[in-house]
Amino acid sequence: MQLSIAKLVTVLVVVLLAVTVITTGVGLLAVNTNHRALETQHEAEARDHAHSVATAIGHQLRFYQGILQLIASKPEVGNLLEFSDETDIFKWSLSVAQLLPGSFGTALADTRGVVIGNPMALRIGPACMADMEASVNGGSGRYPVLHTNVPGFEHFDLIAPV
16 A cells, blocks of 8 residues: 555644644643642742741730830839829820830820820820720720721730730
8 A cells, every 4th residue: 555645744744733732732731730830839938928927027016015014014104194294194105105116106095095195296096096995995806906097107006004
């Protein structure tokens, strides 16, 4: 049986097309598999990074909460609240804010949770004041509260009883 040149060329073209389709399919499958593996790896790295950042933030919050509790436990602070006027308390709050790197503001509040002094001058916003009032009235749920309502001034509120 002899094949004509036309039939031979047709068979070779079909074989060549089949080989091309198969190798292209295998190549695409390999690329897809590698893409998924890289995507999974990037997701795992992002998850690990987010966990590390969250852990670091948690450590920093515990550190600042410890400092805050040490300050609040000092007898001088209780005496300041009990015997000083609003001006002295305001000045004390400003001086403490300068001692805490990265803090936006500090304030002392009365037994109702109302800030003593000018809240805006102390850099205590409405959401922060609401947190202090809620803290005095039995808490507001999750602590510390994250405030994100003012872009560029996202922060946590830390509160300690005096």
